[in-house]
Amino acid sequence: MDELLRPRVYGADIDDPDPGPKPDRVYRELVGGPLDGLLLDVTGWSEREHSAGVELRTDIGRFGPGGRARYAPREGGTDHWEWRGDSR
Structure with missing residues (x-):
C-alpha cells in the first residue's frame, strides 16, 4: 500500500518511520x-x-491543547468508532 495512504495509529509519534498498524x-x-x-x-x-x-487527548479539537475527543462504537458492533463530541 502507498505509504501516504496507509492509516496512522492514534498516539504514534509524528516522526515514527512506521506509524501504521501492526x-x-x-x-x-x-x-x-x-x-x-x-x-x-x-x-x-x-x-x-x-x-x-x-476520550482521547487531542490538540486539534474544539478546546485546543488539553482537549479531548469522545469516540464510541457504532451501532451494530462494527470496527468503526464514531465521534460523539469534544470535551475539556
Missing part, C-alpha cells in the same frame, strides 16, 4: 471529529472497556 494488534477506525481516519489500538480491551468508548 499485524498482531486489534484496531478500531475513528470516524468524524478531529481524529477522523486514525486507528485506535484496542488490543486486550475487555468487552466493558470496548463498549464504553473512550
